[in-house]
Amino acid sequence: MKTKIGVLSAGGDCPGINSAIHWLVISALDKDLVPIRGMMFDILGLVDGFKGLAEMKPDKKESIKRWTMPLNADIVRTWDRYGGTRLGTSRINPFDSRKDKSDQIIKNIKKLGLEALVVIGGFDSLGVAYKLYKEGVKVIGIPKTIDRDLSETEYTLGFDSAVNIITQDIDRLRITAGSHSRIFIVETMGRRAGWLALEGGEASGAAIILIPEHDFDMERVIELLRIQKKAGKRYSIVLVSEAAKPRGMEAVHERRGRDSFGNHYLGGIGGFIAGEVEKRMTGEVRYVALRHLQRGGVPSAYDRRMGRKFGIAAIDMIVNDDFGRMVSLKHGEIMSVPLKKALERLRLVDVDQVL
Numbered sequence: 468m469k470t471k472i473g474v475l476s477a478g479g480d481c482p483g484i485n486s487a488i489h490w491l492v493i494s495a496l497d498k499d500l501v502p503i504r505g506m507m508f509d510i511l512g513l514v515d516g517f518k519g520l521a522e523m524k525p526d527k528k529e530s531i532k533r534w535t536m537p538l539n540a541d542i543v544r545t546w547d548r549y550g551g552t553r554l555g556t557s558r559i560n561p562f563d564s565r566k567d568k569s570d571q572i573i574k575n576i577k578k579l580g581l582e583a584l585v586v587i588g589g590f591d592s593l594g595v596a597y598k599l600y601k602e603g604v605k606v607i608g609i610p611k612t613i614d615r616d617l618s619e620t621e622y623t624l625g626f627d628s629a630v631n632i633i634t635q636d637i638d639r640l641r642i643t644a645g646s647h648s649r650i651f652i653v654e655t656m657g658r659r660a661g662w663l664a665l666e667g668g669e670a671s672g673a674a675i676i677l678i679p680e681h682d683f684d685m686e687r688v689i690e691l692l693r694i695q696k697k698a699g700k701r702y703s704i705v706l707v708s709e710a711a712k713p714r715g716m717e718a719v720h721e722r723r724g725r726d727s728f729g730n731h732y733l734g735g736i737g738g739f740i741a742g743e744v745e746k747r748m749t750g751e752v753r754y755v756a757l758r759h760l761q762r763g764g765v766p767s768a769y770d771r772r773m774g775r776k777f778g779i780a781a782i783d784m785i786v787n788d789d790f791g792r793m794v795s796l797k798h799g800e801i802m803s804v805p806l807k808k809a810l811e812r813l814r815l816v817d818v819d820q821v822l
């Protein structure tokens with residue numbers, strides 16, 4: 468008898484998800500491991516995350532075809548080297564009280580005959596996974612988010628690729644900034660944590676880094692830019708996280724509204740800072756929001772390797788009946804941690820530790 472496993476990606480896409488799916492499938496279907504594990508698996512890819520699970524009608528052939536993708540080694544052969552998610556994703560909260568889809572999802576998991584569900588997600592999607600676990604679904608989590616803000620793991624898929632993109636884009640901007648003697652305000656993603664701006668800024672040598680964990684003083688930013696100018700710098704790069712906030716002011720967002728998890732739509736603080744700098748200093752200022760460029764492209768070597776480790780570990784956890792837990796990297800070792808613990812708080816930058 469084969470154990471049927473469903474796998475889905477939910478929330479924002481990122482490089483490394485496909486690598487995790489690739490290695491999860493390769494490991495699960497490795498015939499040489501059958502005698503050691505005493506188990507055989509069937510892997511069903513679930514299309515478009517929780518949206519697919521909520522909308523599918525498992526009694527209808529067409530619907531199954533639309534929302535599922537049986538996976539094997541041939542199908543996933545080249546997936547490890549591609550960014551995004553070949554299974555598709557969505558950002559819906561099935562437990563949203565206004566349109567609760569959780570019962571439908573649980574029924575569909577049963578109708579599909581899934582004995583385990585692997586959810587590749589960030590804070591919000593793994594929160595959904597944990598709620599499903601509490602409702603009796605045998606869930607395993609794989610951490611992914613370019614924000615790297617999940618607790619109980621030192622790594623989430625996508626972060627390294629995103630930091631590389633930020634670094635490369637700033638290298639590009641330096642050239643034009645230097646040619647024109649301009650100040651560039653560059654906005655990174657990072658819904659709640661400043662890791663992307665901090666490590667992207669450290670890697671690229673940005674003059675000023677602004678993160679959500681520490682409200683910034685606009686006067687001080689201007690002062691630092693003036694010091695740079697006085698020191699003869701032709702240009703300056705200010706890196707600001709989309710969730711960074713000016714001290715004593717409301718957060719600045721270009722777009723109103725929230726998603727189904729209650730998160731504000733972010734973006735726009737870079738434009739605000741550029742406007743303030745322009746008002747108070749002579750010289751030209753430009754604003755670039757990197758936005759979804761940070762989630763695009765191919766996975767870095769590190770994300771491919773971590774996708775491999777996380778995907779294989781997820782299957783090992785199923786073999787060991789390690790449900791309700793998330794794959795994790797701690798002190799360089801792959802292990803598993805309770806989802807409950809990983810979701811208790813976010814992993815934020817400790818500003819007192821930043822030198």
Ligand code: F6P
Pocket residue numbers: 478479480558589612613614656657658709733762
């Ligand atoms: O996945 C995390 C993230 O990239 C955040 O950094 C960002 O605020 C958000 O997703 C953007 O979400 P969306 O893709 O729905 O615009």
